[in-house]
Amino acid sequence: MQKTRMIIACLLISTSAIAAEKDSRQILALSEAQRGHVLEEMRALLSGTRNILAALSTDDMASVAKHAHPLGLGMAHKAEDHLKGVLPKEFMQLGMSLHQDFDQIAVDAESKKDSKLTLRQLSDAMTKCVACHDAYQIRTTPASGQPAQAQGHQHHHHDSHPK
Numbered sequence: 209m210q211k212t213r214m215i216i217a218c219l220l221i222s223t224s225a226i227a228a229e230k231d232s233r234q235i236l237a238l239s240e241a242q243r244g245h246v247l248e249e250m251r252a253l254l255s256g257t258r259n260i261l262a263a264l265s266t267d268d269m270a271s272v273a274k275h276a277h278p279l280g281l282g283m284a285h286k287a288e289d290h291l292k293g294v295l296p297k298e299f300m301q302l303g304m305s306l307h308q309d310f311d312q313i314a315v316d317a318e319s320k321k322d323s324k325l326t327l328r329q330l331s332d333a334m335t336k337c338v339a340c341h342d343a344y345q346i347r348t349t350p351a352s353g354q355p356a357q358a359q360g361h362q363h364h365h366h367d368s369h370p371k
């Protein structure tokens with residue numbers, strides 16, 4: 209009896225763990241190339257953020273500005289051509305606002321040279337990384353960007369009747 213209860217409890221725990229792991233974030237349906245572009249930008253954001261932290265640890269505010277600047281709005285304009293109209297408005301706005309934050313970080317690092325201020329700005333900006341990752345996932349659509357061809361390749365069932 210005790211043993212049966214244990215087994216049932218274990219089953220319940222493992223099913224709820226599986227349910228929790230299901231990725232229910234909003235899906236962005238992108239082509240391989242578009243996905244590659246977004247993820248490349250993401251890796252640049254991660255390594256840029258790391259470089260800013262390294263510069264902050266030695267109070268090298270010129271280097272903070274140097275690494276923050278490329279993550280600013282200039283980065284967003286470069287990506288615009290590839291992704292125009294593909295990503296939801298809310299996603300774009302969150303991204304733009306993050307790029308603006310990095311421009312501000314660069315400007316203030318140069319003029320105010322206050323590492324504590326930069327740390328606060330960076331930690332505030334990174335709430336946007338967290339918020340966006342909580343909300344979205346990317347899935348690739350194999351035929352995206354190409355005209356639908358499927359119909360031309362369909363079998364003609366009527367041809368197969370015996371002669």
Ligand code: HEC
Pocket residue numbers: 236247248250251253254257299300302303306333334336337338340341344345346347
């Ligand atoms: C506007 C939305 C958005 C913002 C803001 C954002 N990301 Fe992302 N990021 C994404 C999405 C979407 C993915 C893909 C997630 C998935 O498909 O599971 C991603 C993936 C990544 C990846 C994985 C890259 C790879 O090659 O697989 C890294 C690293 C990353 N983001 C870092 C960051 C960092 C650091 C920040 C903030 C400085 C940030 N992101 C801000 C949307 C965003």
